[in-house]
Amino acid sequence: MSILYFFLYLLLVTIIGLLYMGAARKITAHIQNRYGPPVYQPILDVLKLFAKKDTASHGIMHSLGPVIAYTGIAATLLFLPLGNHTPLLHFNGDLFVVLYLLVVGPLGMALGAGESANSNATIGIARALSMMLGYEIIFFMATLPVFYHYGTASIYRVIQAQGAFPDWAAILFPISFIAGLFALQGLMGEKPFELVVAPHEIASGPMVEYGGKYLGLLQIWHAVGIIVETGLFVDIFFGPQSILWFFAGTFIVFFATVIVNAVMPRFRIEQAVRFYWGLPLLLSILGILQVYIWR
Amino acid sequence: MTVEETIKKDIETTFGELVRVEIERKHRVRAYTPRNMVLPMLAYLKQRGFHQFTLLTCVDWIKDGKFELVYNLYSLNYNVHVLISTKINRDKATMPTAINVYEMAFDYEREIHEMFGVEFEGHPRLDEFLLEDWKGIPPMRKDFDTRKYVEEKYGMKDLTKELFTRKEQPYRGPGSNG
Amino acid sequence: MKLFKFAQSRSLWMMHFCTGCGAVELPPTMTSRFDMERFGIIPMATPRQSDLLLITGYLTVKTLKRVVRAYEQMPTPRYVIGFGSCTINGGMYWDSYNVIKKLELYIPVDLYINGCMPRPEAIIDAFLKLREMIDKGEANAWKKYIENYEWYKKNQAEVFDVEKWSLKK
Numbered sequence: 001m002s003i004l005y006f007f008l009y010l011l012l013v014t015i016i017g018l019l020y021m022g023a024a025r026k027i028t029a030h031i032q033n034r035y036g037p038p039v040y041q042p043i044l045d046v047l048k049l050f051a052k053k054d055t056a057s058h059g060i061m062h063s064l065g066p067v068i069a070y071t072g073i074a075a076t077l078l079f080l081p082l083g084n085h086t087p088l089l090h091f092n093g094d095l096f097v098v099l100y101l102l103v104v105g106p107l108g109m110a111l112g113a114g115e116s117a118n119s120n121a122t123i124g125i126a127r128a129l130s131m132m133l134g135y136e137i138i139f140f141m142a143t144l145p146v147f148y149h150y151g152t153a154s155i156y157r158v159i160q161a162q163g164a165f166p167d168w169a170a171i172l173f174p175i176s177f178i179a180g181l182f183a184l185q186g187l188m189g190e191k192p193f194e195l196v197v198a199p200h201e202i203a204s205g206p207m208v209e210y211g212g213k214y215l216g217l218l219q220i221w222h223a224v225g226i227i228v229e230t231g232l233f234v235d236i237f238f239g240p241q242s243i244l245w246f247f248a249g250t251f252i253v254f255f256a257t258v259i260v261n262a263v264m265p266r267f268r269i270e271q272a273v274r275f276y277w278g279l280p281l282l283l284s285i286l287g288i289l290q291v292y293i294w295r
Numbered sequence: 296m297t298v299e300e301t302i303k304k305d306i307e308t309t310f311g312e313l314v315r316v317e318i319e320r321k322h323r324v325r326a327y328t329p330r331n332m333v334l335p336m337l338a339y340l341k342q343r344g345f346h347q348f349t350l351l352t353c354v355d356w357i358k359d360g361k362f363e364l365v366y367n368l369y370s371l372n373y374n375v376h377v378l379i380s381t382k383i384n385r386d387k388a389t390m391p392t393a394i395n396v397y398e399m400a401f402d403y404e405r406e407i408h409e410m411f412g413v414e415f416e417g418h419p420r421l422d423e424f425l426l427e428d429w430k431g432i433p434p435m436r437k438d439f440d441t442r443k444y445v446e447e448k449y450g451m452k453d454l455t456k457e458l459f460t461r462k463e464q465p466y467r468g469p470g471s472n473g
Numbered sequence: 474m475k476l477f478k479f480a481q482s483r484s485l486w487m488m489h490f491c492t493g494c495g496a497v498e499l500p501p502t503m504t505s506r507f508d509m510e511r512f513g514i515i516p517m518a519t520p521r522q523s524d525l526l527l528i529t530g531y532l533t534v535k536t537l538k539r540v541v542r543a544y545e546q547m548p549t550p551r552y553v554i555g556f557g558s559c560t561i562n563g564g565m566y567w568d569s570y571n572v573i574k575k576l577e578l579y580i581p582v583d584l585y586i587n588g589c590m591p592r593p594e595a596i597i598d599a600f601l602k603l604r605e606m607i608d609k610g611e612a613n614a615w616k617k618y619i620e621n622y623e624w625y626k627k628n629q630a631e632v633f634d635v636e637k638w639s640l641k642k
Binding site for chain 3: 037038043045052
């Protein structure tokens with residue numbers, strides 16, 4: 001029964017994620033004074049990619065790479081509560097499991113793209129793994145005060161420990177919240193930190209040799225990733241919400257990243273990592289100091 | 296005395312009767328030089344302040360049986376172009392390379408070799424440059440029949456007729472309706 | 474199946490093979506004046522990801538080799554639009570020694586856009602026409618390439634060394 005429930009959950013999140021991608025394209029188009037594609041355009045894209053007849057593969061690992069990435073992000077959904085909704089699995093310490101599972105996606109891409117032996121893919125993978133040195137540290141340090149304050153490492157219990165509007169972690173720890181926003185931009189791979197994909201520069205990086213059905217799987221992976229990443233952020237910082245307000249919250253956070261994405265140029269890799277080790281690192285350290293002084 | 300006249304006088308006093316120098320118009324001096332005087336002249340003009348090797352081109356004078364090589368130099372100090380033109384024999388055309396004086400001549404000489412078939416003696420790398428798998432006479436020579444070559448290679452038989460008098464649908468390969 | 478057909482005609486990922494000519498006409502087509510993204514057409518970075526190969530302008534023999542390789546890398550169904558007069562009969566390069574004259578001898582072409590250069594309106598018009606053709610099931614040039622592979626390879630071998638350029642080692 002819970003397996004069926006999980007697949008329905010996965011389907012819902014995939015479709016909502018694809019609609020978010022469509023909304024992002026529409027918002028970007030309006031910022032650039034264009035009309036833009038319909039909101040359901042990414043769904044058509046995915047359908048078209050799965051309708052492709054033949055798809056070149058460079059070996060077993062190349063074919064398995066997108067599957068590993070998608071499985072990793074789907075497993076994250078087991079631990080991710082949609083607002084005050086109980087997740088399928090929760091225990092003390094599941095935050096660390098989620099943080100590990102978030103790495104599985106880029107790792108699966110690295111394994112798959114590595115076999116294609118395309119130099120652009122290799123550069124993209126190297127950039128993706130270097131970028132983690134930046135945003136992963138900041139994201140963990142920004143969420144640390146919240147978990148320390150409520151005395152638990154379970155996402156579900158952190159949500160339940162927070163109350164209605166004024167008792168949100170975002171209001172208790174505003175400095176950590178801002179640092180978390182910085183980290184989220186890199187986690188989502190949006191534009192100042194878009195250097196993993198960088199279509200004009202390294203021809204879409206790790207995805208360069210993927211086409212057809214594999215690319216469709218990667219699109220779905222990206223769509224679920226959007227919901228997981230913004231959802232994790234909303235869960236930790238905005239407390240228990242009904243499922244509608246949860247998706248509204250994720251959309252607001254996503255909207256903020258899209259707007260930044262639409263007006264920003266792209267960093268080089270060393271600039272991106274250096275940026276993260278500057279102001280966001282300072283903010284996250286201040287957030288930890290704040291919770292240390294309080295206790 | 297203008298800059299152009301000074302340069303003309305300097306070249307004439309250095310090389311004497313061997314060269315004929317003309318001021319073509321403002322900022323442009325042209326020197327007609329025998330084949331063996333080109334390299335000394337390039338060396339002289341380089342130390343005279345012409346640091347930029349702009350271009351090396353070739354003209355095919357098929358009726359005279361000559362190739363005319365034109366070395367185009369420029370000086371930022373004087374704002375003057377100096378064109379050194381020399382005529383060499385058309386069949387078995389050879390020329391000593393200029394890359395010891397101006398390194399920029401490297402690619403220009405490769406291009407001239409490919410398009411006109413001039414052998415540059417002492418050039419280290421006179422292989423395939425812009426064209427790939429080219430067989431037959433170099434394409435920029437005047438005796439190369441472009442129309443005939445195009446009709447043979449790209450299957451454009453009786454091109455003008457095809458372009459202007461055809462009424463039926465173009466042939467789109469086998470398996471098509473139209 | 475009807476849904477897949479609908480998706481195929483509404484989502485065309487394009488790789489524009491700008492051969493040195495016609496690259497200027499595409500930025501206005503993509504950006505705010507003409508905005509081709511509203512028809513679901515976006516530029517893609519690699520042939521593996523794209524459905525539509527837009528060949529802009531003249532092709533030299535050297536470029537044709539790359540076009541053939543890019544075309545063969547694209548997953549089917551794939552579509553080709555020849556853009557500009559040069560792809561139809563050579564255009565202003567009709568007597569050039571190194572420019573191919575008829576693109577359709579070497580790879581199958583679904584649609585041509587006439588002109589030198591065609592305006593962005595013409596490009597958008599061609600995209601809509603191609604969408605119509607996919608809806609009706611007429612855009613089947615890629616099947617022609619598979620069925621008449623020998624014929625196309627023979628034509629390619631007349632202008633360049635196919636064996637030397639093939640991916641098989």
